[in-house]
Amino acid sequence: MSHNPASTKPNKLQRIVSKCYSLPAALQSFALTTVFGRVIKFAGTAGVEVLELKGSRSVLRLKNRKKAQNHIGSVHAAATGLLAESATGFLVGIHLPDSKLPLLKQMQIDYVKRSTGDLTAVASLTDAQVTAMHTDDKGEVTVAVTITDSTGIEPVNANMTWAWIPKKR
Incomplete structure (x- = not known):
C-alpha cells in the first residue's frame, strides 16, 4: 500500500509549519526557527536554526558561535548531537499523527574529523518510513x-533512531 501524505490529516506541528510557509519567503526560516525553539527549548538556547522543513526532508543549521563551542573553537560534540537529533526529530514530528508520541531511542554519532565553521544537518525519511x-x-x-x-x-x-507509541488518553 502506497502512502499519500495528502490523504492524511495534518498533525498540530504540520499545521503550524504550513502557516510558517504561508509567510513571505524572507520570514519562513525565522518563523520555523522561532516555533522550533519554543517547542524544543534546548535547541532554541543553543541556536539551532530551521532552514527547511518540507515533505520528507529537513535542513537545520547551527552556527559556530561562542555558546555552542568547545575548548578548541569548533561546534561542541554535544551541540553537534543536538543538531542531528533536532533535524531528525522535527522531521519525525511533522509526520507522526497527534495520537502518537515520538521518543528518541538511539543516537549513533561517530566523530571522524574536526569541524570548521557552521554545521548544517540534512535529514530525510523514506516513503515507507512515513507510511509506517x-x-x-x-x-x-x-x-x-x-x-x-x-x-x-x-x-x-x-x-x-526514533520510536513512537500511542499517547495515553
Missing part, C-alpha cells in the same frame, strides 16, 4: 542525517 508512522501503532525508524561543515566536509557520521 501513520499505519503502525508502535514502531521505530532510523533516520538518515548528513552533517557538513562550512568547508563541505562531513565531520560526523550520525544515525538517529
Whole structure:
C-alpha cells in the first residue's frame, strides 16, 4: 500500500509549519526557527536554526558561535548531537499523527574529523518510513542525517533512531 501524505490529516506541528510557509519567503526560516525553539527549548538556547522543513526532508543549521563551542573553537560534540537529533526529530514530528508520541531511542554519532565553521544537518525519511508512522501503532525508524561543515566536509557520521507509541488518553 502506497502512502499519500495528502490523504492524511495534518498533525498540530504540520499545521503550524504550513502557516510558517504561508509567510513571505524572507520570514519562513525565522518563523520555523522561532516555533522550533519554543517547542524544543534546548535547541532554541543553543541556536539551532530551521532552514527547511518540507515533505520528507529537513535542513537545520547551527552556527559556530561562542555558546555552542568547545575548548578548541569548533561546534561542541554535544551541540553537534543536538543538531542531528533536532533535524531528525522535527522531521519525525511533522509526520507522526497527534495520537502518537515520538521518543528518541538511539543516537549513533561517530566523530571522524574536526569541524570548521557552521554545521548544517540534512535529514530525510523514506516513503515507507512515513507510511509506517501513520499505519503502525508502535514502531521505530532510523533516520538518515548528513552533517557538513562550512568547508563541505562531513565531520560526523550520525544515525538517529526514533520510536513512537500511542499517547495515553
